[in-house]
Amino acid sequence: MNRKLILPLFLVFQLIGLKILSFFPEVVEHYYSNGFYPPLVRISRITLGKIPFSVGDVLYCIAVFFLLRWFWKQRKTWKMKWKSNLLSFLGFVSVFYFFFNLMWGINYLRIPMYVKLNIEREYTPEELLAFTKLMIVKTNAIHSQLVKNDTVKVVLPFNREQIFEKTQNGYDNLVKAFPYLKYENHSVKPSLLSTPLTYMGFGGYLNPFTNEAQVNNLIPLHNFTTTTGHEMAHQIGIGPESEANFIGYMATIYNDDIYFRYCGYAYALRYCLGNMENFKEGSSEELIPLIHPGILKNFEETEKFWDSHQTFIDVIFHTFYDNFLKVNQQKDGLEGYSKFVGLMVNYYKTNKL
Structure with a gap:
């Protein structure tokens, strides 16, 4: 041969x-x-x-x-x-x-997260609507504690190194409820390739060969917190993007720091609104007036950042990564990122928000 x-x-x-x-x-x-x-x-x-x-x-x-x-x-x-x-x-x-x-x-x-949590994966538009309204109430309440005026966006008082350090607290609290999510031996770093990652459309990635969590150093700080939590989830062996999103979100809202909790709830709310649009275009419009304008400004900051760096490179790498995930038994591909909404909706049917 x-x-x-x-x-x-x-x-x-x-x-x-x-x-x-x-x-x-x-x-x-x-x-x-x-x-x-x-x-x-x-x-x-x-x-x-x-x-x-x-x-x-x-x-x-x-x-x-x-x-x-x-x-x-x-x-x-x-x-x-x-x-x-x-x-x-x-x-x-x-x-x-x-x-x-x-x-x-x-x-x-490995065994899927929904099996470990003993919850369903699917949800109805009505369940999503009810959950999204609950998330609006929660996010608005925390936003009101952080700013004096509901039209003001939240600005985190931390630098990126402090965010890396503080994210550990969320995992330390989370492990009390979920022992299998224990995170030890911190190895999270700003990526040296942040500029290429930005034009590729990625907030971070896990290097599987060194097990370093790389976070895009250019993304807005309120996104930096949830992305850090997401990549740390990959480090403890969570493969699917939906599950890493869910655990990153949970680690953020379990954090003792109120700014982290705001970032987590706002992150989840933004995904919920997006999934409502996937069910029916325009279905989220009735909820927008219920959200504090300052929160919407944080959403707008995220959208402007990614829109300002969108090129054909983004399309190429997203297509490649979508197919890479599918080859690795992740049939949802890049849609898996938003699938974590199903985990949240079903988890909170039996657990308090």
Whole structure:
């Protein structure tokens, strides 16, 4: 057999193996997510957590440099040696994908959060409307405690390093109710690639190879809090974006700091309004007058930030990531981000807000 075929064939076997493994979430939960994974990432976070810059970002830059260098060197051979070059590239993808899954990706296949919480996933427009109204009341109340005038937007009195430190408090409180969400060995950093991430349309990401949580250093501070909580959720082995959103939100509202709680509730409210529009266009308009104008100004700040950086690059990377999630058994793709609304609506049917 041609030795160049080995790694591409291994990629096929990986995809088949992961598909089979997806039918056994209890096995993944026991042997990987609560067995192999925790000590592995503990080593990574203890080793790299104290380093002030993102080692993962540096490694990605080096990898991209050598990959582009390889493409450049092979540019004159693509027509004559296209099979050989394609096999070489697929070999690289195969190795990358293997270590991605070994070091984090298998968490996509663990027992879903809705099963652990013993709740449903689906909800009706009526349930969403009732929950959204409840969120408006909660967000308005906290907003009134932070500003003297309801037309004033909330400005966080923290810098980004303080937000990193304070987010731990939310997880420390959250673990009392959910012991399996324990977060230890802090390793959260501002991304060195914040500008590219912004134009790609991402607020942050988890580096699966170093287990560093990277947060886009340019996004508005009230988004920075919830994004930090989201990426820390990925660090403890939460794969699906809907679940990371839900846990990031919960860790934010469980925080002792009232500014964090405001950010969490406002974040959830914004998603609820968006999901109402998904059910029926214009259905959220009747609720807008109920929301303090200052909260809407925070929403507008977020929208202006992303709109001002939207380019074709955003579309390309979102399409790529959407398909990447689907390949990894996340059938909702990027829609998974908003699916956390279903977790919230159903969770609060039996729990107090």
